[in-house]
Amino acid sequence: MFLHVEPYAGDPILSLNEAFGKDPRTNKINLSIGIYFDDAGKIPMLPSVRAAELKVVAEAGARPYLPMEGAANFRTAVQHLLFGAEHAALQAGRVVTIQTVGSSGGLKVGADFIKRYFPNTTILVSDPTWDNHRAVFEGSNLTVETYPYYDADTGGLRFDAMLAALSKAEKHSVVLLHACCHNPTGVDLNNEQWQQLLPVLQERELIPFLDLAYQGYGAGIQEDAYAVRLFADSGISFFVANSFSKSMSLYGERCGALSVVCPDAAQAVNVLGQLKANIRRNYSNPPMHGGQLVARVLTDPELRAQWEAEVSAMRLRIQAMRRQLHAVLSAKLPGRDFSYFLTQHGMFSYTGLNPAQCDRLKEEFGVYILRSGRMCVAGLNTSNVEATANAMAAVLA
Numbered sequence: 001m002f003l004h005v006e007p008y009a010g011d012p013i014l015s016l017n018e019a020f021g022k023d024p025r026t027n028k029i030n031l032s033i034g035i036y037f038d039d040a041g042k043i044p045m046l047p048s049v050r051a052a053e054l055k056v057v058a059e060a061g062a063r064p065y066l067p068m069e070g071a072a073n074f075r076t077a078v079q080h081l082l083f084g085a086e087h088a089a090l091q092a093g094r095v096v097t098i099q100t101v102g103s104s105g106g107l108k109v110g111a112d113f114i115k116r117y118f119p120n121t122t123i124l125v126s127d128p129t130w131d132n133h134r135a136v137f138e139g140s141n142l143t144v145e146t147y148p149y150y151d152a153d154t155g156g157l158r159f160d161a162m163l164a165a166l167s168k169a170e171k172h173s174v175v176l177l178h179a180c181c182h183n184p185t186g187v188d189l190n191n192e193q194w195q196q197l198l199p200v201l202q203e204r205e206l207i208p209f210l211d212l213a214y215q216g217y218g219a220g221i222q223e224d225a226y227a228v229r230l231f232a233d234s235g236i237s238f239f240v241a242n243s244f245s246k247s248m249s250l251y252g253e254r255c256g257a258l259s260v261v262c263p264d265a266a267q268a269v270n271v272l273g274q275l276k277a278n279i280r281r282n283y284s285n286p287p288m289h290g291g292q293l294v295a296r297v298l299t300d301p302e303l304r305a306q307w308e309a310e311v312s313a314m315r316l317r318i319q320a321m322r323r324q325l326h327a328v329l330s331a332k333l334p335g336r337d338f339s340y341f342l343t344q345h346g347m348f349s350y351t352g353l354n355p356a357q358c359d360r361l362k363e364e365f366g367v368y369i370l371r372s373g374r375m376c377v378a379g380l381n382t383s384n385v386e387a388t389a390n391a392m393a394a395v396l397a
Contacts, residue, residue, distance in 0.1 A: 011131070011132075012131060012370060012371070013032060013033055013034070013131070013370065014033070016032040016033075016368055016370060017030065017032050017033040017368075019362075019368070020032060020368045023366060023368075025366045027366055027387070028366035028367075028368070029365075029366060029367045029368065029379070029384045029387065029388055030368050030376075030379055031367065031368055031369045031375045031376045031377075031379040031380065031388065032368045032369060032370055032376060032379075033376060033379075034183065034246070034347055034348065034376055034378075035246075035251060035376070035378065035379075036217075036246055036249065036314055036318075036347065036378040037378060037379055037381065038317075038381070039317065039381045039382055039383075040381070041379075041381055041383070041384075043249060043251070044249050044314075045249065046248060046249050046307065046310050047306065047310065048248075048297050048303045048304075048306040048307035048310055049248050049249065049250065049293055049297060049307070051303060051306075052293050052296035052297045052300065052303055053293055055296060055300075056289070056292045056293060056296055063288060065284075065285050066099070066285045066286055066287075066288055066291075067276075067285065068098075068276040068279045068280050068284065068285050069097075069098045069099065069272065069275070069276050069279070070098055070099020070100075070257075070285070070286045070291060071099060071288070071291050071292065071295065073292075073295040073299065074099050074257075074291040074292070074294060074295040075097040075098065075099060075257065076097075077294065077295045077298035077299050078097050078099075078242065078257045078259065078294075078298075079095055079097050079259065080298070081215075081221075081225070081242075081298055082212070082225055082228050082229075082240060082242060082259060083095065083225075083228065083229060083232055084229065087229070087232060088233075089232045089261055092264070092265060093265035093268055094261055094262050094263065094264060094265060094268055095232075095259055095260070095261050095262070095268065096259065096260050096262065096268045096269075096271055096272040096275065097257055097258070097259040097260075098257065098258050098259075098272070098275050098276070098279065099255075099256075099257055099286045099291050100241070100256045100257055100258050100286060101254045101256065101283060101286060101287075102243055102245060102254040102255065102256040103211065103212075103213050103241040103242055103243035103245075103256040103257075103258075104132065104136065104256070105254070105256055105258075105283075105286075106241030106242070106243075106256050106257060106258030107132075107133070107136045107137075107209075107211065107241050107258075108136050108139070108140070108282075109258055109275060109278050109279060109282070110209060110239050110241060110258050110260075111123075111136055111137050111139070111140035111142060112140050112278045112282070113271075113274060113275060113278055114140070114142065114174055114207075115140045115141055115142055116274070117274075118172060118174070118207075121142070121143075121170075121172055121173055121174055121207075122142075122143045122144070122145055122169075122170060122173045122174070123137040123142050123143065123144045123145070123173070123174045123176060123209075124144075124145055124146065124147050124166070124169060124173055124174065124175045124176065124206075125137075125144060125145075125146055125147070125176045126146065126147060126149035126150070126162075126176070126177075126178070126182070127146035127147065127148060127149050127150065128149070128150060128184060128185065128372065129146075129149075129176065129178075129183070129184075130183045130184060130211075133176055133211070137176075147162055147165040147166055147169075147175070148161035148162050148164075148165055149162055149182075149185070149187070150185045150187055150350065151187075152350075152352070154340070155187070155339075155340025155341075155343070155344065155350065155352065156187055156340065156343065157187050157188075157189065157193075159189070159193055159196075162197075163196065163197065163200055166197070166200050166201070166204065166206065167200050167203070167204065169204055169206055171204055171205045171206070172205055172206070172207060173204075173206050173207070174206070174207045174208075174209050174239075175201065175206050175207065175208050175209065176209045176211065177208055177209065177210050177211070177227070178210075178211050178212075179210045179211065179212040179215075179224065179225070179226075179227045179228060179240070180212065180214060180215065180217070180218035180219070180224040180226075180227075180345065180346065181213075181214035181217050181218045181224070181345050181346025181347060181348070182345075182346070182348070183213070183214075183346075183347075183348050184348050184350060184370070184372060184374035185344065185348065185349070185350040185374075186344030186345055186346055186347075186348045186349045186350065186377075187343075187344055187345075187350070188218060188344075188345050188346075189227075191226055194226060194227050194230055195230065198230060198231065198234055198236075201236065202234065202236060207237065207238060207239070208231060208236070208238040208239070209238065209239040209240075209241070210227060210228060210231070210238065210239065210240040210241070211240075211241055212224070212225070212228065212240055212241065212242040212243075213241075213242065213243040213245070213246065214243075214246050214247070214346050214347060215242060215247055216247045216308075216311035216312070216314075216315060217246065217247070217311070217314065217315050217318065217345070217346045217347060218315075218345045218346050219345070220312070220315070221247075221308055221311060228240055231261070232261055235263075236261075237260070237261055237262055237263055238260075238261050239258065239259070239260050239261075240258070240259050240261075241256065241257070241258050241259075242256060242257055242259075243255070243256045244256070244290075244294050246347065247311055248293070248294060248297065248307070250290050250293065250294070253287075253289065253290025253291075253293070254287070254290065255290040255291055255293070255294050258275070260272075260275070314378075318346070318347065318377050318378055321377055321378075321380040321381070321385055322341050322342055322344075322349070322377055323342065324380075324382075324385045324386070324389075325338075325341055325377075325380065325385055325388065325389050326338050326339070326341040326342055328385070328386055328389035328390065328393075329341075329389050329392060329393055332389065332390065332393035332397075333393050333396060333397065336396070340352075346377075347376055347377055347378045348374055348375065348376060348377065349374070349375050349377050350372075350373050350374060350375075351369065351373045351374070351375050351392065352373060352396075353369070353373040353392070353395065353396070354373065355371040355372075355373075357373075357395040357396065358370065358371045358372075358373060359371065360395045361391055361392065361395055364391075364394075364395075365387075365391035365394070365395075367387075367388055367391045367392075
């Protein structure tokens with residue numbers, strides 16, 4: 001019956017991570033998958049989240065199905081985190097938020113909604129973007145095209161080319177934008193560039209779809225929501241998917257959300273209804289436990305302050321690894337400019353290595369990065385950063 005089903009080539013990130021697990025070398029270094037590891041090379045259990053879990057479990061009762069849109073306390077907490085509790089858009093009832101199965105689930109629910117109500121639109125994604133962005137939107141039978149973004153010569157942003165391309169985009173195209181900590185490059189727009197982008201989106205009547213999977217890993221929890229709040233202040237309609245996998249180290253709990261900012265409260269009611277319909281015919285309703293951990297951390301003042309301090313410490317550790325990597329590489333190869341490691345943000349960096357050099361890193365030195373050259377900086381620590389830099393210098397020499 002299934003002879004016509006072709007084999008799955010595998011996800012490049014997860015496949016490389018599986019190969020790492022099978023590598024018998026004791027000195028191997030995993031910089032492939034987007035997970036934050038502490039300086040001991042372990043996935044941390046954040047004390048704030050652990051304390052929240054103890055409280056949630058102590059108060060646990062029956063476990064009924066959640067509403068299709070998710071738990072009300074989770075959804076409200078997400079809105080306050082993204083927009084600020086007193087934002088005018090929230091007060092006017094223009095923002096609808098649903099609890100999703102990770103931010104990937106938010107992207108998928110949003111993609112299905114867009115396909116139904118904007119069936120002929122084009123999804124514009126950055127060149128490059130996270131591989132799964134294209135897969136999610138194409139999986140909803142949407143056309144995906146790219147706009148200029150990464151400058152391979154400088155390790156920075158092709159902002160002028162990006163603006164020029166979007167200023168010519170078809171009206172009502174959906175523009176996928178990384179709100180901070182761009183995956184895979186680590187190259188972000190600064191606040192002034194977001195301000196310059198906004199009128200282009202308005203003039204062309206484009207629909208932004210913000211992906212905010214790494215809030216707190218860029219400049220700070222509030223700072224990384226700049227684009228969300230700027231767009232909400234402007235009155236435009238847009239989508240934003242966010243995740244707590246990284247910021248609360250809740251990878252396996254799949255805690256995410258999708259928010260849609262609408263022109264008015266009446267349209268918001270209809271949008272929420274159709275998002276719920278999408279969920280019902282997909283996974284029916286979200287899981288309970290992880291979302292309640294998030295809600296407790298975000299709404300308990302003591303836990304919230306503790307969590308913000310923990311996220312700050314993670315961000316600062318990543319920045320320290322960037323500086324150390326830059327220092328060793330600059331000393332090993334003094335004729336080359338590695339400053340992009342210092343200007344890129346978040347968990348990821350484009351290293352500038354080509355596929356052959358990435359293969360050599362893996363085969364000769366046991367250092368695993370994607371063949372695109374993307375490296376997860378959060379996988380570096382004080383025990384492996386110098387070995388990583390030495391291996392990179394060897395393949396770049």
